[in-house]
């Protein structure tokens with residue numbers, strides 16, 4: 001199901017014409033469909049509860065994929081928990097109404113302050129990624145006079161067979177505790193009284209489109225979990241991470257029900273663990289588009305170059321991961337017989353600021369709107385202010401209504417966090433403006 005379809009007003013998000021949003025909010029602009037997010041969540045959660053039972057299943061949305069509070073609130077209303085990776089994400093999740101008791105916290109570099117804030121909030125569980133981190137959590141919890149619920153994130157040494165920048169479960173990756181080091185780590189845990197070992201966690205990577213890597217990793221987790229029980233640890237949870245992919249182009253469609261079955265076979269039937277899931281991209285990726293306006297159609301030497309007002313700082317996936325995003329004109333769908341190959345680029349001063357090469361597109365001219373598809377995950381959240389471009393606003397649609405869920409700040413707001421060091425004095429024009437102001441006041 002795609003929430004983005006054409007009618008006589010052009011491409012719409014649910015029932016709202018994207019042209020209308022572009023007109024009112026300006027471009028570039030991210031647009032999310034609430035129904036699409038809810039549908040993806042419901043399908044995922046229902047498939048798992050059908051296989052595992054509701055009491056055994058906790059779905060914690062990996063909010064780094066899209067942490068807008070509007071998106072979070074929609075998922076919170078569905079009963080989702082959150083997977084956070086920083087104090088900032090914790091505060092956002094709580095602000096959006098996600099209870100701390102449904103929040104899990106992985107990440108290789110948690111600071112003392114972040115650990116303390118999460119303990120204070122009373123989160124469900126830390127997923128610890130190293131022995132030094134365990135010692136740090138223990139120390140902070142001890143100072144606060146509490147016990148920290150902690151799962152050990154294991155590096156299962158499985159290749160998720162995804163893009164190398166988003167695979168996380170190979171031995172050489174920075175994530176998790178080496179499975180072979182588990183005996184040594186649990187030995188040390190016997191002295192860390194402020195840690196309550198809850199179980200194990202794993203996350204092998206993102207945009208995973210095959211079942212086999214999951215099967216290998218989960219089978220390994222079940223073995224290690226049973227080993228912990230044999231050693232006498234009162235563990236009760238396994239966190240199976242996220243990573244289920246989406247269709248950007250021609251990948252095999254993710255089989256949610258097949259994934260749930262695989263979980264039952266590998267972990268649910270072979271252990272008594274409560275199971276946590278951390279889907280990110282899968283819930284929001286295809287629920288969002290980035291709408292941009294064409295600035296120029298430039299006659300390149302090799303082929304036409306479409307210059308649009310979105311850039312790599314707004315949507316970095318093509319530059320960072322060689323990612324492919326579908327691209328459609330907003331006014332009307334292109335016809336097969338009119339397609340021309342074009343490059344599509346942004347205004348940023350980097351050759352990497354290229355969204356597409358030799359992409360067949362219908363005729364487009366300056367002023368036309370185009371939409372990048374599958375931009376709901378790892379889009380707005382990865383944006384930067386490079387080239388002093390303003391952050392892109394975000395809009396959420398539900399049925400025939402839309403709301404700005406993040407407005408575009410003004411240049412003044414962005415500049416207000418910076419200042420010239422005192423020893424450089426103040427810029428002449430500011431002095432001049434103040435002088436004029438003073439004259440007006442006194443005069």
Ligand SMILES: *Cc1c(COP(=O)(O)O)cnc(C)c1O
Nearest residue numbers: 062203206242243278279280281
């Ligand atoms: C990024 C991440 C996720 C979510 O990954 P998706 O591919 O977006 O589902 C889940 N768990 C952890 C630990 C992560 O780092």
